[in-house]
Amino acid sequence: MKLKGSYLAAAAATAVVVAFPAFLGAYPLAVARSIMTYMALAISWDMLLRSGQISFGIAGLFGLGSYASALAVLRGGMDPFTSILFASAFAAVMSMLLGLAILRLRAMYFSITTLALMEIFKIVIHNLHDFSGGPEGVVLPEPIFGGSAPALFWLCMAGLFMTIGVSWYFEKSKMHLALTAIRNDETSARSSGVDIFKYLLIAFVITSTLQGMMGAIQVQSYGFTTPDTAFDANFTLLPLAMALLGGIHSTIGPMAGAVLLGVASEWLKLKIPYGHLIVYGFIIILVILFMPQGLVGLARKTIRNGRTGVRHE
Amino acid sequence: MKKALVILVFITMAVSVFAMGDKEGTAAAGSAPATIKIGATWPLGDITGKQGSMAAQQAVDEINAAGGINGHKLELIVIDDELKADKGAAAIEKLVTVDQVDVIIGGMASGVALGQIPAMKKYGKVVVATGAASYKVEEALGADANWYFHLHPWDYNQGQSYADGWAAIQAKYPTIKVGRIFLAYEEGAFGKASFDSSKVLFGNAYTFDGAPFKSAAFGGGDYAAVLDAAKQYKPDLFLWAGYDADALPMLEQAKAMKFNPGIYLGAPPGWPADFGKSPLANNVMLYGMWAPAVNDISPASKKFYTGFVAKYGVEPATYFAPLSYSAVYIVADAIKRAGTTETAALIKALEATSYASPLGQTITFSPANIIKHQGIRNQKILQWQNGRQEVIWPFESATSKPVYPFPAW
Numbered sequence: 239m240k241l242k243g244s245y246l247a248a249a250a251a252t253a254v255v256v257a258f259p260a261f262l263g264a265y266p267l268a269v270a271r272s273i274m275t276y277m278a279l280a281i282s283w284d285m286l287l288r289s290g291q292i293s294f295g296i297a298g299l300f301g302l303g304s305y306a307s308a309l310a311v312l313r314g315g316m317d318p319f320t321s322i323l324f325a326s327a328f329a330a331v332m333s334m335l336l337g338l339a340i341l342r343l344r345a346m347y348f349s350i351t352t353l354a355l356m357e358i359f360k361i362v363i364h365n366l367h368d369f370s371g372g373p374e375g376v377v378l379p380e381p382i383f384g385g386s387a388p389a390l391f392w393l394c395m396a397g398l399f400m401t402i403g404v405s406w407y408f409e410k411s412k413m414h415l416a417l418t419a420i421r422n423d424e425t426s427a428r429s430s431g432v433d434i435f436k437y438l439l440i441a442f443v444i445t446s447t448l449q450g451m452m453g454a455i456q457v458q459s460y461g462f463t464t465p466d467t468a469f470d471a472n473f474t475l476l477p478l479a480m481a482l483l484g485g486i487h488s489t490i491g492p493m494a495g496a497v498l499l500g501v502a503s504e505w506l507k508l509k510i511p512y513g514h515l516i517v518y519g520f521i522i523i524l525v526i527l528f529m530p531q532g533l534v535g536l537a538r539k540t541i542r543n544g545r546t547g548v549r550h551e
Numbered sequence: 552m553k554k555a556l557v558i559l560v561f562i563t564m565a566v567s568v569f570a571m572g573d574k575e576g577t578a579a580a581g582s583a584p585a586t587i588k589i590g591a592t593w594p595l596g597d598i599t600g601k602q603g604s605m606a607a608q609q610a611v612d613e614i615n616a617a618g619g620i621n622g623h624k625l626e627l628i629v630i631d632d633e634l635k636a637d638k639g640a641a642a643i644e645k646l647v648t649v650d651q652v653d654v655i656i657g658g659m660a661s662g663v664a665l666g667q668i669p670a671m672k673k674y675g676k677v678v679v680a681t682g683a684a685s686y687k688v689e690e691a692l693g694a695d696a697n698w699y700f701h702l703h704p705w706d707y708n709q710g711q712s713y714a715d716g717w718a719a720i721q722a723k724y725p726t727i728k729v730g731r732i733f734l735a736y737e738e739g740a741f742g743k744a745s746f747d748s749s750k751v752l753f754g755n756a757y758t759f760d761g762a763p764f765k766s767a768a769f770g771g772g773d774y775a776a777v778l779d780a781a782k783q784y785k786p787d788l789f790l791w792a793g794y795d796a797d798a799l800p801m802l803e804q805a806k807a808m809k810f811n812p813g814i815y816l817g818a819p820p821g822w823p824a825d826f827g828k829s830p831l832a833n834n835v836m837l838y839g840m841w842a843p844a845v846n847d848i849s850p851a852s853k854k855f856y857t858g859f860v861a862k863y864g865v866e867p868a869t870y871f872a873p874l875s876y877s878a879v880y881i882v883a884d885a886i887k888r889a890g891t892t893e894t895a896a897l898i899k900a901l902e903a904t905s906y907a908s909p910l911g912q913t914i915t916f917s918p919a920n921i922i923k924h925q926g927i928r929n930q931k932i933l934q935w936q937n938g939r940q941e942v943i944w945p946f947e948s949a950t951s952k953p954v955y956p957f958p959a960w
Contacts, residue, residue, distance in 0.1 A: 263648045264670075268641035275637075364738065373743035377665065377691045385669040387644075460636055462665040462691060466739050467636055504641075507631050511604075512595050514631065 259388035273500030280492035290421035298356030301468035303450030329450020375464025485532025590646030610879035636666025661685035712929035734761035821869035842940030
């Protein structure tokens with residue numbers, strides 16, 4: 239019964255989101271697209287984090303997907319939608335090759351390597367001037383679907399839903415047990431028969447594919463990309479902040495964090511045009527300092543305390 | 552079930568905030584058009600956007616104080632583009648669909664403009680752009696964007712004006728010899744585009760080379776490699792294209808390395824507010840469109856400058872201030888002549904613009920390489936002299952003679 243109710247509510251939530259273009263204008267849809275993009279990146283980052291591996295390479299894979307898609311259209315003559323699939327596959331192949339090399343690393347060594355990879359991708363794109371457009375970037379003939387606001391919204395939403403679906407699969411399948419075991423104690427996990435490298439590689443490739451796909455959706459939606467735009471550090475830092483704010487090691491946490499920070503960012507900008515970024519940064523610092531378990535963790539704790547209180551009464 | 556409820560709560564919250572925006576739009580649409588709305592986007596966290604928006608508000612206030620336009624008051628609605636393409640694009644969507652502005656002005660970074668162009672094309676509102684120098688923006692606009700009026704020179708316009716400027720300066724001051732030019736450029740789109748266009752323009756008449764550096768604005772700040780390459784090259788003219796954050800540290804490192812070119816010249820979009828107070832700044836040359844010294848030769852500049860300082864208590868430190876001020880006056884003047892904000896009539900009125908701007912030059916529009924409406928085509932060559940930026944070229948706007956060579960440390 240509990241499961242059925244949960245599915246019904248999720249279906250209702252999905253229906254509401256799908257219907258957004260019916261009652262929201264172009265501006266809210268544009269903001270929603272931005273929030274959904276960061277949400278997908280936050281969830282995908284969290285999916286790998288569930289194994290204990292902290293990646294700082296989100297922007298690198300996002301940018302890689304952006305360029306793979308843009309160049310597939312411009313140099314390969316591919317149609318925009320197929321180019322998104324191509325970019326996702328390209329990110330998957332690249333991450334598998336990289337994963338074979340770097341997934342032996344742990345803790346900060348892995349984190350620093352992923353951060354360095356982001357810079358390397360950017361430098362390569364910078365220097366392949368004739369092919370990639372160099373620092374000036376590339377401009378597509380037009381955005382996908384002629385720039386139609388509802389169509390762009392649904393495209394971005396499809397990317398997000400795919401990410402949520404995969405994340406929920408990670409939570410419900412044996413991936414969850416394997417990644418949690420690796421995070422808690424790698425030696426115990428190995429002695430229990432968990433193939434650590436295999437599971438880390440699967441998680442790394444899948445999350446990278448999702449990040450590359452979101453980059454491809456982004457470039458096709460705006461019709462241009464430059465190295466500074468595609469590999470912007472914000473695509474690494476904001477998803478991290480969102481996941482930490484919402485609560486890590488779950489799907490719902492990064493979702494909550496992305497909605498809250500995304501909406502807060504836009505609202506603050508309109509209310510405090512000169513200084514909203516200071517307030518925004520301040521909020522992030524306060525939340526991380528005083529709610530290290532995130533909003534979802536805080537909510538869980540409150541509900542647990544409430545129940546305990548009821549029992550005492 | 553709890554998780555799903557949480558999802559529903561978040562979605563409801565997000566929809567409520569977005570719907571509030573739509574309601575504002577409905578209210579605006581229902582009211583009589585008593586005010587003429589100008590929408591603008593700038594990066595408000597950057598001095599160019601901050602002072603640009605302040606100057607635009609100054610112009611709006613001056614026009615309203617003088618009775619408005621044909622009896623209508625002007626209203627300026629500014630949104631921070633945060634130097635991000637997606638934020639800039641969302642800002643255009645809000646200005647057009649929620650605030651229902653009549654005209655759009657503003658802009659600084661080319662990367663943001665590229666993100667905004669699809670939305671601009673979709674609505675076809677008149678745009679008077681104060682920024683975006685990259686030729687990629689012109690390519691993205693295409694020849695059909697007759698609603699787009701570009702005030703800022705394109706990168707190729709700027710390069711051409713520098714070439715013209717140095718030729719004229721050498722002809723007038725025979726002691727100034729420029730044979731070898733070295734360009735240190737920040738590794739991003741702005742710097743690389745500067746290098747590419749300068750190489751084409753200077754490559755034939757001068758011996759030209761350059762090297763990239765990572766700007767302090769993006770986590771760099773060590774210029775030893777690029778300065779060493781420049782020193783080995785022995786240039787007559789050392790030029791750097793970066794950001795305001797590079798200005799002082801690069802100068803300090805050049806001094807530490809005893810790098811003494813005949814001409815030391817910077818071309819950032821804005822300078823640090825206190826750069827002129829540094830003793831190192833004396834006789835550094837720069838490219839720009841405006842300096843307070845233009846007040847000496849232009850009554851429009853003096854009016855702008857005096858009004859800005861009186862209103863805000865600070866001195867304008869970037870040419871984006873008088874440029875944005877000019878954008879408002881150009882739009883207001885065109886609406887006044889057209890008698891309407893209807894797009895076709897407004898485009899026609901803007902095409903007939905002849906505005907004596909505070910930049911010390913009259914702005915008119917004529918075709919560029921691709922677009923039909925290009926405003927300013929040149930930058931000025933200036934020099935820091937005793938804490939003040941003096942105009943060296945064009946000679947008709949000059950406020951001082953050049954000090955040459957750049958003194959040894």
